Amino acid sequence: MTTVICPYCFDRAPAARLPYRCLMMATGVRGGAPCDAEPDDAWADFMGPSLPPSRRLRGPVFPAPRTLATLRGTSARQPCPKCGVATSVRVCRRCHNDFPSEYCDQDSRIIALVGAKASGKSTYVSVLVNELRGRVGREYNISLPAMGAETQRRDREMEEDLYERLRLPDTTRPAAMGFNDPLLYRLSVPRRGRFAKGSRHTTLVFFDAAGEDLKSAEAMARYTQYLAAADGIILLVDPLQMGSVRDRGASADGAPLPAVETSPQQIASDLAAQLRSHGRSVSRGRVTTPMAVAVTKTDALRALLGAHSPLLHNATHTGGELDDDDRLAVHEELRSLLSDWDSGVLCRQLENDFAELSYFGLSALGAPPPADAPADAPKSGPQPLRVEDPLLWLLGRRGLVPVRRSRPEEQRESRDRMGKADA
Ligand SMILES: Nc1nc2c(ncn2[C@@H]2O[C@H](COP(=O)(O)OP(=O)(O)OP(=O)(O)O)[C@@H](O)[C@H]2O)c(=O)[nH]1
Ligand SMILES: [Zn+2]
Ligand SMILES: [Zn+2]
Structure with a gap:
């Protein structure tokens, strides 16, 4: 049913x-x-x-x-x-x-997108949809039409603004000022297996919460219904909000540092509290809703990355499969970067609160906005890096895209016990 x-x-x-x-x-x-x-x-x-x-x-x-x-x-x-x-x-x-x-006509899956003001949510959604229809969609045979007149209109607008006019999205309206419509897409993937025919369809609902709504735990209560219904959460973390990244002047190559917003620790702990209070299932004290923690704007971190960092290139998606070793490499890279930036405060908190957790690093634009035109995308247009990873991981967990695993099961288990990666 x-x-x-x-x-x-x-x-x-x-x-x-x-x-x-x-x-x-x-x-x-x-x-x-x-x-x-x-x-x-x-x-x-x-x-x-x-x-x-x-x-x-x-x-x-x-x-x-x-x-x-x-x-x-x-x-x-x-x-x-x-x-x-x-x-x-x-x-x-x-x-x-x-x-x-x-x-x-099909089950709905709500993917909740959460992040402080200016963490890059709107830019991310726009680029993600474009990538799922282009480069990534081709590998997995994904189709992703917008559903309903309102999403179709906004979908066209987002695409024209970012890819034709090279304009970055405006600030998202806070819910108090009006009704924020979710974006509705119909995701279709071919059925897999020798005798499989046809496609599987899922409704994807993206709900982009305005940054202001997350400023206080009280304001966030508005979003509780949405979070409680979510099949998976993508928490966007802006690295330019982390004190030590700011101190190291990671974005010295151009744009001035953004104003300080709600800390990711605060958002993550509010999230966990909201989910617990709404009876989302909890295992050994941890919320079981899968949580993809995605550090955005990784283009601004190049100076902090090693020459072989997995964050410098996209995953390959060979054969229309998600490479789980690649995800683990990214997970470990981000975990070590994040821990380095704040002595592990954010990671400890997330790992205490969420049972299914994976870290990601992405850049929607691939480069900072031009210093002389901060409301514009880079002149060459968005050159995204790894924007698809968090969503594909969430879809993979639900069996909607195939996942290739090569590490032996025992290794993955011992890693799990160390609270390191979700496998
Ligand atoms: N360097 C870099 N900057 C980015 C990237 N994506 C977004 N930004 C910057 O972050 C700013 C905010 O991005 P938005 O997508 O509007 O962020 P948001 O979270 O939707 O913001 P609100 O709607 O205000 O909550 C942009 O104006 C850009 O300056 C990226 O991939 N790289
Ligand atoms: Zn009638
Ligand atoms: Zn309703």
């Missing part, structure tokens, strides 16, 4: 139970009178008091009938009980937001 998670309020429901919305179309059925718009209080409550009264009126919502076809999920359209005209629009049973067509 397909389980759908609402990307707006994160209510979880069997697809067959989702109500329908009448589109109020006049097609001559039952005397031809189309339905009138009605106040949709559930939706209006969700949208908040800024919604003008005229916009509270929407097509009537009616429950899914309990027929065999709807329970099996084979019936895409249902006639409205009032006007008789069939509709295929499904809505969330709690917040009444409309789901894009196709959203309810």
Whole structure:
């Protein structure tokens, strides 16, 4: 049975139970009178008091009938009980937001993206989507269309801004100032195996929390629902926020250092507290939601890396498989860099709080923004490094992309016992 998670309020429901919305179309059925718009209080409550009264009126919502076809999920359209005209629009049973067509055809996976203000979240999403459709998508035969008119519009806009106009994203709106829509994508990968046919589909929901929302534990409570629904979390850590990296003037080659924001330790400990309080499963005191900790802007760290650092090149993805040894090499490199920067405070805290943890290092742009135009991408356009690694690891854990492992199992286990890498 397909389980759908609402990307707006994160209510979880069997697809067959989702109500329908009448589109109020006049097609001559039952005397031809189309339905009138009605106040949709559930939706209006969700949208908040800024919604003008005229916009509270929407097509009537009616429950899914309990027929065999709807329970099996084979019936895409249902006639409205009032006007008789069939509709295929499904809505969330709690917040009444409309789901894009196709959203309810497959399970949803929420990938929560968390990071302090200016840690690089928006740039990362834009580049990640581009890479998943290009270089990485080709290796794994991934397709990633945007779902729904709103994501399609923003998807086009992000692509044009960054890749054509070479403009960096604007600051993300904090949730208090308005409603932040999630980005919805339909990820398709070919089924693997000798007799496998067709593709597997998953809905990916990226929700980019504005930096301001993470400033206090209280503000972060707004995002608790989202975090609690997440299948995996990508925590972006801006290395230019770490005291000793700033002191060493890692970005001496150009851009001035960004203002100091919420520390990653603070964000990580708030995250763990939120997940625990929302009953996310806990194993020996640690939260089990897989946690990818990704240090961003690694282009600014070149001076601190050895000549053979795995952070200087992309993973190969040969044969459409994720190379787990490569991931472990990156994991260890980052763990040692992070520990060096803050005497291991962040790593200790993360490892005490999260049972499934892996460190990543990525650069969305491949180079700092030009010193004379800090709102622009580098002149040559984004030249990303390893942006795909955290998401592919999360997908690999769920069996959505194949993973190649060569280290013997015993070695991996002893590594685990040392609290080093998740394997
Ligand atoms: N050197 C370098 N700088 C980057 C990179 N990606 C982003 N930046 C810088 O970081 C700034 C913030 O990036 P955003 O993507 O807007 O960060 P955000 O986390 O979405 O920020 P908010 O929306 O304000 O929370 C950009 O304006 C760039 O100056 C990168 O790959 N390398
Ligand atoms: Zn909802
Ligand atoms: Zn109707």
